[in-house]
Amino acid sequence: MSKILGIDLGTTNSVMAGIIDxxxxxxDNKEGARITPSIVAMNRNNERxxxxxxxxxxxxxxxxxxxSVKRLIGRKFSDKEVQKxxxxxxxxxxxxxxGGVDVKMGDKWYRPFEISAMILQKFKNDAEDRLGExxxxxxxxxxxxxxxxxxxxxxxxxxxxxxxxxRVINEPTAAALAYGxxxxxxxxxxxxDFGGGTFDISILDVSExxxxxxxxxxxxxxxxxxxxxxxxxxxxxxxxxxxxVDLSKDKLALQRxxxxxxxxxxELSTAIESDINLPFVTSDSSGPKHLTYKLTRAQLEDMVKExxxxxxxxxxxTLKDAKFKTSDIDEILLVGGQTRMPKIQEELxxxxxxxxxxxxxxxEVVAIGAAIQAGVLQGxxxxxxxxxxxxxxxGIETLGGVNTTLINKNTTVPYSKKQVFSTAGDNxxxxxxxxxxxxxxxxxxNKPLGTFILDGIPPAPRxxxxxxxxxxxxxxxxxxxxxxxxxxxxxxxxxxxxxxxxSDEEVERMKKEAELHAEEDKKKKxxxxxxxxxxxxxxxxxxxxxxxxxxxxxDTKKEIEQKxxxxxxxxxxxxxxxxxxxxxxxxxxxQKAGQEIYQxxxxxxxxxxxxxxxxxxxxxxxAEDKKEQxxxxxxxxxxDK
Amino acid sequence: MEKQNxxxxxxxxxxxxxxxxxxxYLAGWQRCQADFLNYxxxxxxxxxxxxxxxxxxxxxxxxxxxxxxxxxxxxxxxxTSVIQGFLQxxxxxxxxxxxxxxxxxxxxxxxxxxxxxxxxVETEEKKGxxxxxxxxxxxxxxxxxxxxxRPTRVKxxxx
Numbered sequence: 001m002s003k004i005l006g007i008d009l010g011t012t013n014s015v016m017a018g019i020i021d022x023x024x025x026x027x028d029n030k031e032g033a034r035i036t037p038s039i040v041a042m043n044r045n046n047e048r049x050x051x052x053x054x055x056x057x058x059x060x061x062x063x064x065x066x067x068s069v070k071r072l073i074g075r076k077f078s079d080k081e082v083q084k085x086x087x088x089x090x091x092x093x094x095x096x097x098x099g100g101v102d103v104k105m106g107d108k109w110y111r112p113f114e115i116s117a118m119i120l121q122k123f124k125n126d127a128e129d130r131l132g133e134x135x136x137x138x139x140x141x142x143x144x145x146x147x148x149x150x151x152x153x154x155x156x157x158x159x160x161x162x163x164x165x166x167r168v169i170n171e172p173t174a175a176a177l178a179y180g181x182x183x184x185x186x187x188x189x190x191x192x193d194f195g196g197g198t199f200d201i202s203i204l205d206v207s208e209x210x211x212x213x214x215x216x217x218x219x220x221x222x223x224x225x226x227x228x229x230x231x232x233x234x235x236x237x238x239x240x241x242x243x244x245v246d247l248s249k250d251k252l253a254l255q256r257x258x259x260x261x262x263x264x265x266x267e268l269s270t271a272i273e274s275d276i277n278l279p280f281v282t283s284d285s286s287g288p289k290h291l292t293y294k295l296t297r298a299q300l301e302d303m304v305k306e307x308x309x310x311x312x313x314x315x316x317x318t319l320k321d322a323k324f325k326t327s328d329i330d331e332i333l334l335v336g337g338q339t340r341m342p343k344i345q346e347e348l349x350x351x352x353x354x355x356x357x358x359x360x361x362x363x364e365v366v367a368i369g370a371a372i373q374a375g376v377l378q379g380x381x382x383x384x385x386x387x388x389x390x391x392x393x394x395g396i397e398t399l400g401g402v403n404t405t406l407i408n409k410n411t412t413v414p415y416s417k418k419q420v421f422s423t424a425g426d427n428x429x430x431x432x433x434x435x436x437x438x439x440x441x442x443x444x445x446n447k448p449l450g451t452f453i454l455d456g457i458p459p460a461p462r463x464x465x466x467x468x469x470x471x472x473x474x475x476x477x478x479x480x481x482x483x484x485x486x487x488x489x490x491x492x493x494x495x496x497x498x499x500x501x502x503s504d505e506e507v508e509r510m511k512k513e514a515e516l517h518a519e520e521d522k523k524k525k526x527x528x529x530x531x532x533x534x535x536x537x538x539x540x541x542x543x544x545x546x547x548x549x550x551x552x553x554x555d556t557k558k559e560i561e562q563k564x565x566x567x568x569x570x571x572x573x574x575x576x577x578x579x580x581x582x583x584x585x586x587x588x589x590x591q592k593a594g595q596e597i598y599q600x601x602x603x604x605x606x607x608x609x610x611x612x613x614x615x616x617x618x619x620x621x622x623a624e625d626k627k628e629q630x631x632x633x634x635x636x637x638x639x640d641k
Numbered sequence: 642m643e644k645q646n647x648x649x650x651x652x653x654x655x656x657x658x659x660x661x662x663x664x665x666y667l668a669g670w671q672r673c674q675a676d677f678l679n680y681x682x683x684x685x686x687x688x689x690x691x692x693x694x695x696x697x698x699x700x701x702x703x704x705x706x707x708x709x710x711x712x713x714x715x716x717x718x719x720x721t722s723v724i725q726g727f728l729q730x731x732x733x734x735x736x737x738x739x740x741x742x743x744x745x746x747x748x749x750x751x752x753x754x755x756x757x758x759x760x761x762v763e764t765e766e767k768k769g770x771x772x773x774x775x776x777x778x779x780x781x782x783x784x785x786x787x788x789x790x791r792p793t794r795v796k797x798x799x800x
């Protein structure tokens with residue numbers, strides 16, 4: 001079955017999305033942007049431009065550049081709104097034969113849905129290019145207040161563009177779908193949509209199998225652009241006061257002010273103040289002039305207070321229309337870029353007593369919802385195969401009581417992981433494998449799942465035997481842990497069932513605990529690591545002292561022995577700094593010894609030739625290898641019975 | 642005898658069912674492997690696209706700095722060595738952008754305006770100029786690989 005596209009056909013901008021690899025995703029247009037201006041234009045050579053290209057040529061050709069056509073779609077010419085917009089739109093508009101609206105572009109008159117069709121057609125072509133397949137079906141969103149004829153006109157636009165229109169769904173419903181709220185029965189949802197040029201507020205009631213719009217209100221000429229304008233006006237006034245120059249007369253300066261104002265507005269959503277810095281903004285007889293002002297969040301909030309208040313009043317009115325109390329509302333969803341403003345979120349929270357949802361990009365949430373509806377229709381979103389995940393990490397206890405994780409939490413199962421460990425002591429003939437579940441760094445703080453012992457390991461120096469530990473977690477959450485001594489191929493294993501059976505509450509509690517203790521655990525782990533490193537170094541240096549006792553000077557030997565003693569003493573404490581510095585000191589002394597061995601070997605080589613010298617080199621290399629192994633490899637905890 | 646036959650029929654039936662099941666699972670497994678490989682490829686592409694997005698995002702900010710240096714240069718009347726140094730900073734930025742595959746869009750005054758790469762920000766009636774002719778470059782445009790990060794902003798003749 002071919003893909004169904006979801007399109008948020010907006011007044012100023014439009015967005016498309018589809019189900020890709022099972023997930024709803026925004027689809028880029030041909031120009032590589034996620035958002036497409038809802039603008040169509042025709043130049044004198046009858047070339048048609050749609051989207052950003054139409055916008056770029058707008059000023060050269062305002063009478064043939066059609067924007068905001070959504071304000072006219074499906075309306076009667078005599079409608080109050082149309083009469084109002086007539087005065088604001090720079091292109092020609094007339095009454096059509098059936099009492100509807102015609103707009104003029106080039107030498108031809110078009111119905112508004114024909115213009116919308118051109119935008120939808122661009123989306124069709126761009127999406128087919130991006131996805132490399134034909135797309136014949138679409139879901140288009142429209143405002144909740146659209147009446148039958150406006151919806152019909154939207155549908156016709158889709159059909160003209162070459163789509164089979166599967167549904168025309170409400171924008172607030174799409175937002176609720178994007179947030180996955182259609183599945184929860186008996187919920188009342190406020191959708192607050194503050195776009196670039198329009199403001200809509202809707203209250204939804206979700207029941208068993210319907211999402212009903214209980215009430216909707218809005219303002220057709222109130223949007224984020226009004227906020228920008230307030231900042232521009234303020235900048236112009238300030239500059240006039242300070243420099244005596246009226247920037248509102250200078251088209252190019254005004255363009256830069258507009259960009260600066262929008263940037264400051266966006267910055268003030270995350271910062272407390274923003275610098276508007278426009279060097280060489282204009283010049284007069286005295287030379288170039290620079291604009292630099294600081295705008296604080298509080299100042300901006302003050303400037304746009306009337307707009308925010310107006311929107312909040314409309315929320316109250318809509319609640320009243322729907323006969324709901326503020327306490328009846330279960331969720332608040334934010335749509336439109338302007339809702340990123342913290343003040344708006346705060347006011348909503350004050351009114352409705354709960355935090356608004358904003359985890360989905362408010363510019364894209366409607367298109368995402370349309371794509372999800374499309375996915376439901378085309379069957380992509382059905383859970384065909386439900387794969388489980390490991391809810392908590394799985395690992396084993398290693399030297400010093402450390403939890404070494406083999407399978408991380410949230411790994412999709414089935415999954416397996418192998419890791420090689422070694423022994424911690426000389427001539428150790430058995431290792432105990434203690435299987436752990438949890439996120440904490442120390443073994444003792446995690447849940448033990450089971451223990452087994454692998455014995456019969458031939459006596460060997462520590463770090464030499466290779467014990468391969470294999471974790472196998474199958475699709476049903478059954479864990480099989482085995483340990484194999486690679487030298488003898490001796491193997492032991494344990495089967496642990498129900499590792500996914502930890503209750504959700506338990507998972508939550510453990511996650512929280514882990515977060516809480518992360519810092520403390522890190523410290524503990526660091527100390528143990530430092531101690532292990534110290535111990536390994538003491539061990540390998542002692543061995544070098546024995547192996548190469550003839551090649552190290554008495555002084556160096558004494559120095560090393562003293563350092564070892566010091567380190568041994570401090571190693572039992574929890575003073576990590578001291579352990580580290582003493583380890584460092586011993587390492588330096590050991591290096592000195594290494595140098596001496598090397599020099600001696602070279603000297604001997606000269607006199608006695610290869611035979612003996614070869615043996616020394618080998619020894620030295622081994623010592624080096626040992627050191628690396630000790631410090632890098634995790635070692636299985638040894639429990640001598 | 643009959644019992645044996647019945648058993649045999651039942652066994653054959655079971656075997657057939659098992660075979661079918663095996664084929665189904667094998668096909669499912671192969672599909673899963675293929676899906677995973679395809680997913681990996683798609684993910685790699687997506688990652689590249691994401692890197693490009695990121696580059697374009699910060700390039701956008703950096704271009705504002707270059708614009709302002711450009712504007713400053715136009716105001717320079719006398720090139721002292723300090724000013725010369727500042728202008729070299731601009732060059733440094735431009736070379737840096739070039740190394741990231743971000744290049745200036747070639748727009749020429751006198752040619753016809755093309756919205757694919759240019760944006761009209763001002764119009765002017767001018768005798769002798771063709772309608773739609775570019776009269777001046779207001780702000781340089783840039784592209785990253787083949788994508789327009791910012792179109793050249795131009796003044797266009799309108800007669």
